[in-house]
Amino acid sequence: xxxxxxxxxxxxxxxxEIGVHGAKNSVLPVLAATLxxxxxxxxxxxxxxxxxxxxxxxxxxxxxxxxREGNTVEIDSGSISDYEISxxxxxxxxxxxxxxxxxxxxxxxxRLSFPGGCELGPRPIDIHLSGLRRLGAKxxxxxxxxxxxxxxxxTGADITLTLPSVGATENIxxxxxxxxxxxxxxxxAREPEIADLAGFLNACGADISGxxxxxxTVRGVQSLHGAEYTVMPDRIVAATYMGAAAITGGELMLxxxxxSDMYSTVSVFEQMGCGVYPYSDRIYISAKKxxxxxxxxxxxxxxxxxxxxxxxxxxxxxxxxxxxVIVENIFENRFRAAPELRRLGADIKAEGKVAVIEGxxxxxxxxxxxxxxxxxxxxxxxGLAAEGTTTVSNLHYxxxxxxxxxxxLRSVGARxxxx
Numbered sequence: 473x474x475x476x477x478x479x480x481x482x483x484x485x486x487x488x489e490i491g492v493h494g495a496k497n498s499v500l501p502v503l504a505a506t507l508x509x510x511x512x513x514x515x516x517x518x519x520x521x522x523x524x525x526x527x528x529x530x531x532x533x534x535x536x537x538x539x540r541e542g543n544t545v546e547i548d549s550g551s552i553s554d555y556e557i558s559x560x561x562x563x564x565x566x567x568x569x570x571x572x573x574x575x576x577x578x579x580x581x582x583r584l585s586f587p588g589g590c591e592l593g594p595r596p597i598d599i600h601l602s603g604l605r606r607l608g609a610k611x612x613x614x615x616x617x618x619x620x621x622x623x624x625x626x627t628g629a630d631i632t633l634t635l636p637s638v639g640a641t642e643n644i645x646x647x648x649x650x651x652x653x654x655x656x657x658x659x660x661a662r663e664p665e666i667a668d669l670a671g672f673l674n675a676c677g678a679d680i681s682g683x684x685x686x687x688x689t690v691r692g693v694q695s696l697h698g699a700e701y702t703v704m705p706d707r708i709v710a711a712t713y714m715g716a717a718a719i720t721g722g723e724l725m726l727x728x729x730x731x732s733d734m735y736s737t738v739s740v741f742e743q744m745g746c747g748v749y750p751y752s753d754r755i756y757i758s759a760k761k762x763x764x765x766x767x768x769x770x771x772x773x774x775x776x777x778x779x780x781x782x783x784x785x786x787x788x789x790x791x792x793x794x795x796x797v798i799v800e801n802i803f804e805n806r807f808r809a810a811p812e813l814r815r816l817g818a819d820i821k822a823e824g825k826v827a828v829i830e831g832x833x834x835x836x837x838x839x840x841x842x843x844x845x846x847x848x849x850x851x852x853x854x855g856l857a858a859e860g861t862t863t864v865s866n867l868h869y870x871x872x873x874x875x876x877x878x879x880x881l882r883s884v885g886a887r888x889x890x891x
Contacts, residue, residue: 478864478878480855481887482837485722488884492710492729493519494543494703496873497780498665500567501642502672502703503527504574506547507534508649509676511698518545518703519875522868526564530557530571548698549578556583559617563587565872569597569639572620573646576609580622599633599640606631607647607655626692628653636661636773641688642669649678651692660688663774664733668704675699707733708780709874712849714757715784716881718746719791719857723758724884731755736777740769740785744792765794765831771802780846783809787850790818791857792831800825809847812840816854816862837862842869852877856886 494517504527506513518524520543528538528545535553539546555575562568568587575582586597601611604620606629612619626648633640638661645666648655660666662684670683676699679691710729717724718741731738731750738748738755743766747758766789771779779802789796790813800806807822814820815838819830837860842848848870855862864870867890870877878888 475865476867476890478852478855478867479889479891480837480852480862480864482835482855482858482860482862484720484856484885484887486716486720486724486856486881486884486886487722489725489727490713490880490884491727492705492713493517493875495665495668495706496521496523497708498668499524499703500527501570501646501665501669502701503531503545503547504570505646505669505673506531507536507549507552507571507574507578508646508673509696509698510550510578512546512548513676513698514700515545515547516543516700516702517705518543519706521873521875522871523565523567523873526561526568530561530568533557533561534575552578555579555581559585567639569600570642570646572600572618573604573643576604576620576622577626577647577650582620583617585617597639599635599637600643603631603633603640603644603657604647607644607651609647626651626653626655628655628692630656630658632658633660635659636686638663638666641666645669645673645680645688645690648690648692649673649680649696650694651690653692655690655692657688657690658686660686661773662686664704664707664730672699672701675701705729707737708778708846710734710755711737711781712784712853712874713880714741714755715788715853716856716886717757718744718759718763719788719853721759722885723760724756726755726757728753729755736775737781740766740777744788763788763792763831765789765792765796768797768799770799771806773802779803779806782806783846783850784853786810786820786827786829787813787853789829790820790832790835790854794831796829796831798827798829800827808843809850812843812847812851813854815840816858818854834859836860839863839865842866845869845873849874849877852881856881
């Protein structure tokens with residue numbers, strides 16, 4: 473069966489209102505965390521993403537009951553019966569490694585293979601494993617399969633991460649929640665999604681403090697219970713739709729967002745000359761003036777500029793007057809959008825950690841291929857601004873993080889279809 477493509481007729485301004493769905497990077501660890509509750513959890517604002525469907529398949533394979541109605545997912549983890557995730561399920565998504573801490577915390581045994589997903593270069597899990605070993609886990613690796621055991625409950629530890637890894641912070645939190653002592657994570661990731669995971673766990677009866685700061689403290693509790701929780705909005709999706717308005721010279725009201733999570737991203741759009749007006753739960757962006765180059769954009773751990781937004785901003789800067797520089801400090805293969813954007817007529821030179829973008833007057837539609845999730849979103853933005861027809865293939869990448877991106881964009885004036 474031939475995979476479908478997006479067909480985009482460019483040159484139409486994006487204008488109107490879009491609601492932003494729940495955050496992929498929050499809902500996946502929250503779904504893993506439901507394993508620890510031993511009861512029924514109801515998760516609202518849970519987007520229809522392929523990664524979410526993969527998470528539910530993993531939960532079912534472990535013995536959980538999973539039911540979805542609209543954007544609400546109900547998970548009953550009372551009957552969890554297995555500690556092993558098959559290689560096939562692990563390969564479906566990159567963030568599947570977050571199940572390690574949750575299964576280990578609940579069953580004290582976990583067996584799984586290394587995760588799959590987007591190929592962004594090494595995303596080493598040695599920081600995860602080092603932290604779990606500090607909690608008392610014995611971890612054996614055999615031909616790409618990890619076998620992890622705890623001889624008893626976690627007794628707590630003082631752990632300093634070598635870098636503020638989001639996944640490692642989450643895995644240590646999940647493993648330590650049902651321990652008997654106090655675990656302190658220093659140099660912890662500060663992303664809002666970490667705070668969202670802690671919010672859910674605390675709603676289930678956990679005792680976590682310091683989330684959102686560089687020191688997170690987990691005081692072990694005997695048991696958790698089910699809870700109802702609403703996942704935070706997706707700040708990367710919000711930035712993508714801001715980019716759609718900016719690159720087409722349009723204006724957009726984004727509803728259901730948290731502007732306080734997006735200061736570094738908003739700042740870059742303001743530097744381009746966009747008018748950005750944040751309210752308590754929405755952002756208005758207007759790009760009536762010609763876009764201007766941004767001297768330097770550097771990706772950094774939160775609260776710095778997010779690496780996930782870098783390909784999106786790169787796409788927008790292809791139409792900005794002047795020379796922009798992007799320095800990628802998180803992933804080594806994060807410029808995979810550049811060759812495909814060049815096919816549209818963009819002037820991008822990328823080498824190592826640095827990309828130099830010379831703004832061009834026009835982009836021209838052509839056939840493009842998504843090479844990862846955010847690169848795919850960048851190509852959609854390029855297609856919106858290009859003259860003529862642009863096709864984007866490899867949509868399975870885009871579907872990992874965007875709930876029917878074509879429907880959302882069509883609702884605000886884009887001529888885009890999936891076929």
